[in-house]
Amino acid sequence: MKRILRRIFIILPAVLLQALWLAVLLKWLAPWAAWIHFALSVLAFLFVLYLITKQDEGTYKILWLLVILSFPLPGAALYLIFGNKRTTRPLLKKLNAAGPCLPLSAGDPAAYETLEAENKRLSQTFRLAESLTGFGLKENRSAVYYPLGDEMFPVMLEELQKAERFIFVEYFIVENGRMWDSMVQILARKASEGVDVRVMYDDFGSLSTYSEKNAQQLRRLGIRCVAFNPLFFIKGTLNCRDHRKMLIIDGKVAFSGGVNLADEYINQVERFGHWKDIGFRLTGEAVYSYTRMFVQFWNAFSHDPLPEDFLAQALLDGRDVDSEKQDGYVLSYYDSPLKPDAVSNELFIDLLSQAKEYAWFYTPYLLPGQALLDAFVRAARRGVDVRIILPGIPDKKLVYRMSRSFYPVLVQAGVRIFEYTPGFVHAKASLIDGVVGTVGTVNLDYRSLFLHFENNSVFYRASLLSDLRADYLATQSKCRERTGENLETGLVRWIVDGVLRIFAPLC
Numbered sequence: 393m394k395r396i397l398r399r400i401f402i403i404l405p406a407v408l409l410q411a412l413w414l415a416v417l418l419k420w421l422a423p424w425a426a427w428i429h430f431a432l433s434v435l436a437f438l439f440v441l442y443l444i445t446k447q448d449e450g451t452y453k454i455l456w457l458l459v460i461l462s463f464p465l466p467g468a469a470l471y472l473i474f475g476n477k478r479t480t481r482p483l484l485k486k487l488n489a490a491g492p493c494l495p496l497s498a499g500d501p502a503a504y505e506t507l508e509a510e511n512k513r514l515s516q517t518f519r520l521a522e523s524l525t526g527f528g529l530k531e532n533r534s535a536v537y538y539p540l541g542d543e544m545f546p547v548m549l550e551e552l553q554k555a556e557r558f559i560f561v562e563y564f565i566v567e568n569g570r571m572w573d574s575m576v577q578i579l580a581r582k583a584s585e586g587v588d589v590r591v592m593y594d595d596f597g598s599l600s601t602y603s604e605k606n607a608q609q610l611r612r613l614g615i616r617c618v619a620f621n622p623l624f625f626i627k628g629t630l631n632c633r634d635h636r637k638m639l640i641i642d643g644k645v646a647f648s649g650g651v652n653l654a655d656e657y658i659n660q661v662e663r664f665g666h667w668k669d670i671g672f673r674l675t676g677e678a679v680y681s682y683t684r685m686f687v688q689f690w691n692a693f694s695h696d697p698l699p700e701d702f703l704a705q706a707l708l709d710g711r712d713v714d715s716e717k718q719d720g721y722v723l724s725y726y727d728s729p730l731k732p733d734a735v736s737n738e739l740f741i742d743l744l745s746q747a748k749e750y751a752w753f754y755t756p757y758l759l760p761g762q763a764l765l766d767a768f769v770r771a772a773r774r775g776v777d778v779r780i781i782l783p784g785i786p787d788k789k790l791v792y793r794m795s796r797s798f799y800p801v802l803v804q805a806g807v808r809i810f811e812y813t814p815g816f817v818h819a820k821a822s823l824i825d826g827v828v829g830t831v832g833t834v835n836l837d838y839r840s841l842f843l844h845f846e847n848n849s850v851f852y853r854a855s856l857l858s859d860l861r862a863d864y865l866a867t868q869s870k871c872r873e874r875t876g877e878n879l880e881t882g883l884v885r886w887i888v889d890g891v892l893r894i895f896a897p898l899c
Contacts, residue, residue, distance in 0.1 A: 483632055483730060487692045489692065490692035497526065497527045499518070499519075499522050499528025500530055503529045504519065507529065507721065507852065514827075517743070517746070518852075520742075521739060522723065524733050524735050525726065525735055527681050527723060529722070529723045529852075530677055530681070530722055532676065532721055532722040533677070533717070534673075534676060535673070535720075535851065535854050535855075536672060537670070537860055537863070538671045539670055539866070540658075540669065541650075541657040541670075544647065545651075545658045549575070549578065551645050552575065554641070555587050555641050557643075557705075558588040558589070558640075558641075558642060559579060559582060560590055560638070561575075561591040562634070562637070562638050562689065563652050564594045564634060564635045564637060564652055565594070565597045565602075565652035565654050566591075566593040566653045567652075567654035568606065569654060569660065569661070570655050570658075570660045571658050572653045572654070575653065576613070579591075579610075579613070579615050580615065584614060589614070590617075590686075591610060591617045591618070592617075592618045592634070592694075593617075593619060593634075594619075594621070594633050595619040596623050596633055604619065616694070620633075620634040620689070620693055632730075632843060633843070634844075635839075635840065635846050636685070636833055637652060637833050638682050638685065638847060640682050640683050643679055646674045646675075646683075647672070647673050647674075648671060648682065648724075648831075648832065649669065649671025650669045650670060650671065650819050650820050650832075650833060651670075651818075657818070663816070664783070664785045664787050665784070665785040666815035667818060668812055668814070668815065668817045670820075670821060670860075671831070672856060678722050681724040720852055720854030721852040721853065721854070722849055722850065724847070724849040725847070726847040727844070727846040729842060729845065734841055734842050736846060737841040740764060740767070740822065741764055741767040743828065743830075744770070744771045744776075744824075746824065747776045748776065749776065750778070750823075750826075751777070751779075751822065751823070751825075752778075752780075752861075752864050753779070753822045753823075753836065754780075754781050754820060754822075755780065755782060755817075755820060755835050755836040756783055756787070756816065756835055757782075757836065758782055758795040758836050759794055759798070759838055760836050760841075761841065764841070768780075768802060769802065769805040772802075772806035772807045778806065778807045778808065779808045779809075779810065779868070780802075780809050780836075781811075781812060781864070781868060782809065782811050782812070783817045784815065784816075785815045787816055799874055803876055804876070809873065810871035810873050810874070811872050813872050817867075820840075821864075826858070828851065828857075829851050831851070831860065832846065832847055832848030832849055834848050
């Protein structure tokens with residue numbers, strides 16, 4: 393709480409200055425009120441035309457239309473600051489200046505040849521993902537699935553102990569406790585041995601858990617540390633958060649999934665009941681994609697870029713373990729709100745359209761845009777077994793209520809919705825017909841799908857998918873199914889749900 397209050401006091405003067413300037417401006421313009429009202433009406437009309445013709449998520453456009461038509465001046469100002477992707481140019485400029493940093497992670501031609509022979513339609517999906525992200529399909533050497541953060545954490549510590557050249561850490565939330573403190577002890581020792589250790593965390597995600605003072609303590613231990621997109625004043629990039637989660641060791645091993653670096657993720661402290669989260673350990677050349685993701689962000693948002701000779705070795709490091717047996721294929725990429733295409737949103741829509749037998753999803757929040765919602769409905773209506781597992785105990789009650797506002801239309805279409813009664817589900821995954829699936833950081837809400845930087849791995853015919861299926865069924869057995877009989881209905885509920893659906897893109 394002290395960290396939050398301290399940050400508020402830092403931001404408050406900037407906000408007050410903005411408010412003061414607006415008050416002075418309005419007072420000075422008072423004599424021309426009628427003309428100003430006419431001009432604002434014209435501008436509001438032009439804004440409406442702009443939003444209608446803009447290629448964007450429909451629900452998001454409806455929200456801004458309501459705001460701008462109701463409050464033309466402040467509504468337009470809010471849109472220009474927070475709703476328009478043009479305001480994210482400072483981040484885009486830094487990423488472009490940093491360049492790709494490592495050669496593009498192009499797909500393996502042999503992998504695409506095999507996939508196209510087996511499933512040409514799915515091959516098109518993977519090729520499109522590569523064209524939009526710059527990350528291609530790779531042979532999967534070894535991918536180990538962990539149904540709980542509790543099980544993945546000890547393996548993370550073991551792999552950290554083996555580090556010889558570098559350790560890259562990038563997470564949305566970092567908090568001192570058993571998990572992070574145990575890792576820091578190893579990171580500090582490795583740094584003293586000459587291992588290059590770098591840590592990046594999201595400033596807003598760790599607002600109440602980690603501070604610049606904590607980062608300085610890491611630096612004194614020889615660990616390079618950077619906060620992504622620091623929150624010092626209100627700005628247009630406020631909503632663009634680094635929600636990615638990855639630990640990369642020597643370019644040979646990568647960990648990812650939903651697990652952040654805080655004790656509730658490994659059930660060492662209880663928050664919202666039992667914490668259900670998932671992750672995976674990846675080895676082989678496919679790790680290079682994660683190395684490239686981290687390096688690009690580090691070189692763009694830090695003042696201590698990695699040297700070129702260091703980067704040249706990164707690709708070779710991943711190939712040291714290529715003797716391992718092949719286990720399907722994997723494409724790992726990251727989403728960016730700075731690009732026109734919402735890759736994960738389009739990917740889920742595409743996979744749902746290809747599902748023949750079943751499409752199962754894990755998500756902590758269910759606030760999809762209209763296109764993704766329609767994809768769920770269409771899949772269920774044509775006979776696909778569509779299931780979604782969500783939390784039984786919420787971490788954010790308003791978002792939980794908003795998620796439930798989508799239940800009636802989904803259940804009516806035949807989608808089966810389950811709530812995890814022991815506690816909170818933070819897992820993010822999908823499984824389509826047991827052949828293709830995703831595990832990563834992407835929630836089924838507007839922030840993850842359109843506003844945040846996320847990372848995701850798409851697996852094809854990998855044994856990890858069988859483990860994901862077994863875990864899904866085991867988790868479902870601990871859930872309560874929401875059916876038409878136990879859904880709340882009535883006029884008041886319908887009105888409340890309608891209002892919540894409008895404002896869902898803000899949560």
